[in-house]
Amino acid sequence: MNPQKIKFGVLGSSRVALKGMLPAMRDSDLAEFFMMGSRHPEKGKEVATQFNCTNWGSYEDVLKNKDIDAIYISLPNALHEEWTLKALEAGKHVICEKPTAISYAAGKKMVETARKNNVRLLEGLMFRYHPQHAKVKEFVESGSLGDLVRFEGCFAYAMPDRASSAMSSTLGGGTFNDQMPYPVYSSRMIFKSEPESVLCTIETDPESGVSIKSNMMLAYPGGRIAFASSIFGSYYQSTYSVLGTKANVRMGRAYAVPRDMEIKIFLDADDKTEEIVIPPADHFRLMLDDFCVEVVKGSESTKHYEDDLLAQARILEAARISSRERRVIKISEIDDVKNKLPHVLMLPKETFKKVILTGGSGNLGRAITRSGLLKNIVAPSHSELDITKPEEIRKFFEREKPDAIIHAAAVVKMAQADKDASRVETNIIGTANLVHEVMKMKENGHNIRFIYISTDGVYEGTKGNYSESDETVPYNNYGLTKLGGEYAVRTLSNFCIIRTSFFDPNHIPFDTAATDMYSSKIPIDELPEAIAKILQSNFSGTINIGDERKSHYDKYKETKPSIKPCTFEEVTRGLNFNMARDASLDVTLWKAMKRQLEDNV
Numbered sequence: 001m002n003p004q005k006i007k008f009g010v011l012g013s014s015r016v017a018l019k020g021m022l023p024a025m026r027d028s029d030l031a032e033f034f035m036m037g038s039r040h041p042e043k044g045k046e047v048a049t050q051f052n053c054t055n056w057g058s059y060e061d062v063l064k065n066k067d068i069d070a071i072y073i074s075l076p077n078a079l080h081e082e083w084t085l086k087a088l089e090a091g092k093h094v095i096c097e098k099p100t101a102i103s104y105a106a107g108k109k110m111v112e113t114a115r116k117n118n119v120r121l122l123e124g125l126m127f128r129y130h131p132q133h134a135k136v137k138e139f140v141e142s143g144s145l146g147d148l149v150r151f152e153g154c155f156a157y158a159m160p161d162r163a164s165s166a167m168s169s170t171l172g173g174g175t176f177n178d179q180m181p182y183p184v185y186s187s188r189m190i191f192k193s194e195p196e197s198v199l200c201t202i203e204t205d206p207e208s209g210v211s212i213k214s215n216m217m218l219a220y221p222g223g224r225i226a227f228a229s230s231i232f233g234s235y236y237q238s239t240y241s242v243l244g245t246k247a248n249v250r251m252g253r254a255y256a257v258p259r260d261m262e263i264k265i266f267l268d269a270d271d272k273t274e275e276i277v278i279p280p281a282d283h284f285r286l287m288l289d290d291f292c293v294e295v296v297k298g299s300e301s302t303k304h305y306e307d308d309l310l311a312q313a314r315i316l317e318a319a320r321i322s323s324r325e326r327r328v329i330k331i332s333e334i335d336d337v338k339n340k341l342p343h344v345l346m347l348p349k350e351t352f353k354k355v356i357l358t359g360g361s362g363n364l365g366r367a368i369t370r371s372g373l374l375k376n377i378v379a380p381s382h383s384e385l386d387i388t389k390p391e392e393i394r395k396f397f398e399r400e401k402p403d404a405i406i407h408a409a410a411v412v413k414m415a416q417a418d419k420d421a422s423r424v425e426t427n428i429i430g431t432a433n434l435v436h437e438v439m440k441m442k443e444n445g446h447n448i449r450f451i452y453i454s455t456d457g458v459y460e461g462t463k464g465n466y467s468e469s470d471e472t473v474p475y476n477n478y479g480l481t482k483l484g485g486e487y488a489v490r491t492l493s494n495f496c497i498i499r500t501s502f503f504d505p506n507h508i509p510f511d512t513a514a515t516d517m518y519s520s521k522i523p524i525d526e527l528p529e530a531i532a533k534i535l536q537s538n539f540s541g542t543i544n545i546g547d548e549r550k551s552h553y554d555k556y557k558e559t560k561p562s563i564k565p566c567t568f569e570e571v572t573r574g575l576n577f578n579m580a581r582d583a584s585l586d587v588t589l590w591k592a593m594k595r596q597l598e599d600n601v
């Protein structure tokens, strides 16, 4: 065995692994199939043995194996992010099947993690390595096609089996994820540039919720247009064509090409069609070998796998938004948070002559009051204003006539029985009571700005780096009731929902903290400034506010050096409610907004 070979661990025994990548590893002089990872030991053993590999185990066993240099991941799309991140964090290079990232945020996180760990990450779009595309590029570069005008690509096949991962929305199936990456990538490869904007429609299957038809128009610089389609439930198509001012080139079979298949390319020019035959080639092996060469080159490598992955993820993200919002999306909108921001302004101080702060006797309530940042603030304690009592609210509002409300009253303690009724009564109904009063005041011509202090607990708490547009899937009853409050607040027109997590650095009430639990907790005395800025702005919507992502142990030991490390399992053992493993927040929107607000003071 060649000691120079890159040793691969393989996660998942998918069809593409069995038919494509594992035969490629068997035939490669640069890669070696070293260990098989499977959820089922018997299956792992069977696959490993079939390819003369003597090691198998769980996915975790593979990542722990010190002899392994690189991981090939062909798990269902929804698991790519989790296992790619774990593999990268374990210091392994990764080839992950397409789409490596099913959101742009996931792509960014993976690329950041690869760079941080000094390892390579390649999106497994093997088709691009087939020599047939080099032939098309030759036509383009030699000028035989003239100036390029239009690209058209389509990947389509019969409706997959309803029981397959392709038809499972929880596993990230659907034609948009499974097939669209191919024609989209081909257009980038042929035009040798990035699109400026996209328009996309995605049709979903009502039964499974997965995409079954997607059509996309990509506008490239210089007026060049690409059309890309992907379909579940049609006659087989695996093709693209490129139209130039002088000729047109059509691919007989562009994407899924068996290694023993001879390929035909058709060149239409001068009213004749020339057939070009391309001998069989194993594009999996060509991709694998290219990756191994670059891994060995290390810092000398000049290939931009990671930037390429991000560019692709950015286009697909724009396409999803385009389909959802039924509009053309500029690719620059995806990365440029400033463009996503409405024009945010600081309103004159006198706009808010009277501010009611609910939960005034609570931790955050006291921090806001002691900051002295907001003048004319009325901060009733629970006994002075019980938000579960609409009549008390009405009287309080009639007396105070507030211009704004910062709503920080809540039943926060999670240790209370998960179904504790006071949590629903206060966090949902209490918030709705306040909203109702604000609406009534508006009917009487008095406009009140509503700032709602929500929590990072509205997110699922597993992947971390949550952005405001991520799905809300609260992991315990507290998060659920705070989300209920958010829904009430969203019925208003002048509101801001602040999703945050804070702690008091001078009062850390535990002796141990987990090294594998992450969040973006912010010191409590840093939050009032952000709240005051947001209150005085014209921003309406939801915003995350927090600090840099850190483990709880790393965060707390900064001010409590005596704290001892422990694990998530230890923290959560015996609790009657769930906690988040990674509730960290993407706070790019807040950073950009803060800059804007500071600029226009």
Ligand SMILES: NC(=O)c1ccc[n+]([C@@H]2O[C@H](COP(=O)([O-])OP(=O)(O)OC[C@H]3O[C@@H](n4cnc5c(N)ncnc54)[C@H](OP(=O)(O)O)[C@@H]3O)[C@@H](O)[C@H]2O)c1
Binding pocket: 358, 359, 360, 361, 362, 363, 364, 365, 381, 382, 383, 385, 386, 387, 388, 407, 408, 409, 410, 411, 412, 413, 426, 430, 453, 454, 455, 456, 482, 500, 501, 502, 503
């Ligand atoms: N602690 C965190 O890390 C965190 C993270 C994200 C978001 N938040 C949110 O931030 C806000 C403040 O949290 P905190 O840590 O300051 O909580 P806290 O110390 O428990 O304060 C909550 C306040 O709400 C009051 N309250 C409870 N039920 C009420 C009712 N029915 N009517 C009026 N007031 C009522 C409490 O008064 P009594 O004590 O007298 O009942 C207390 O003053 C909450 O909205 C919370 O959901 C907290």
